[in-house]
Amino acid sequence: MPVPGDVTDPAWVRQVVGTVVETLGGLDVLVNNAGVGLRAPVARLSPDDLHRVLAVNLLGPLHCTQEVLPYFRRQGEGLVINISSLAGVLPVPFLGGYSASKHALVALFRCLRAELRADGVRVMLVHPGSVDTDFRRHALGLPYPERRRSSRVGADRVAEVVARAAEAGREEVFTAWSDRALLTVARVVPRLAERVLLRRYGPDPAEDR
Numbered sequence: 001m002p003v004p005g006d007v008t009d010p011a012w013v014r015q016v017v018g019t020v021v022e023t024l025g026g027l028d029v030l031v032n033n034a035g036v037g038l039r040a041p042v043a044r045l046s047p048d049d050l051h052r053v054l055a056v057n058l059l060g061p062l063h064c065t066q067e068v069l070p071y072f073r074r075q076g077e078g079l080v081i082n083i084s085s086l087a088g089v090l091p092v093p094f095l096g097g098y099s100a101s102k103h104a105l106v107a108l109f110r111c112l113r114a115e116l117r118a119d120g121v122r123v124m125l126v127h128p129g130s131v132d133t134d135f136r137r138h139a140l141g142l143p144y145p146e147r148r149r150s151s152r153v154g155a156d157r158v159a160e161v162v163a164r165a166a167e168a169g170r171e172e173v174f175t176a177w178s179d180r181a182l183l184t185v186a187r188v189v190p191r192l193a194e195r196v197l198l199r200r201y202g203p204d205p206a207e208d209r
């Protein structure tokens with residue numbers, strides 16, 4: 001039952017959650033997937049772009065989650081799935097605003113997970129690296145570099161991994177082994193991970209830094 005709308009609008013979120021419960025008789029899973037990218041050096045990050053990215057990537061999931069929680073709590077179960085990003089667990093240069101929004105999302109929902117454990121409501125965080133969608137084309141700020149990545153996965157692969165992880169009761173989910181490997185490298189040799197990420201998202205020679 002597709003219902004178009006804007007997750008940054010709390011009134012729409014309230015209305016759509018009410019409609020879903022009324023029409024379908026309940027709610028079991030919320031997937032916070034809506035998101036917008038932003039590529040810009042922090043030195044020239046536009047506050048307006050950052051506001052927009054925080055509104056969609058952080059406040060959107062908060063509005064949606066706060067609306068469904070009373071239903072989940074009442075029934076003593078429910079699952080909130082957040083599509084975060086590898087940029088939510090690794091600071092990615094030239095994606096600073098986006099990375100900040102996803103780091104904030106991760107912190108907020110890890111806190112919520114602990115707060116809800118006693119209520120039987122589960123919170124999952126998904127950290128995809130690069131997914132083959134129009135995300136880069138829709139992003140704000142500078143164009144994303146078109147550097148083809150061997151670790152890029154399809155959206156169907158992400159959906160499959162998430163569905164399996166939900167059934168297995170997992171809380172933190174990666175969608176490619178190489179993303180998890182890069183996170184480990186970042187913990188042990190942070191400057192090496194920084195170099196890899198700069199090569200992926202850093203400026204092209206023609207770009208103004």
Ligand SMILES: NC(=O)c1ccc[n+]([C@@H]2O[C@H](COP(=O)([O-])OP(=O)(O)OC[C@H]3O[C@@H](n4cnc5c(N)ncnc54)[C@H](OP(=O)(O)O)[C@@H]3O)[C@@H](O)[C@H]2O)c1
Pocket residue numbers: 005006007008032033034035036037056060083084085086127128129130131132133134135136138
């Ligand atoms: N693609 C990647 O490489 C990648 C990597 C890591 C994480 N992610 C995350 O994956 C999630 C999905 O992104 P994607 O790759 O599928 O990108 P996408 O193709 O650009 O899709 C983004 C989706 O978010 C929706 N959306 C944007 N703003 C919205 C708003 N204010 N209210 C409601 N819906 C809104 C868009 O709807 P409309 O089309 O109607 O605007 C679209 O369906 C995002 O959270 C993104 O941060 C993506």
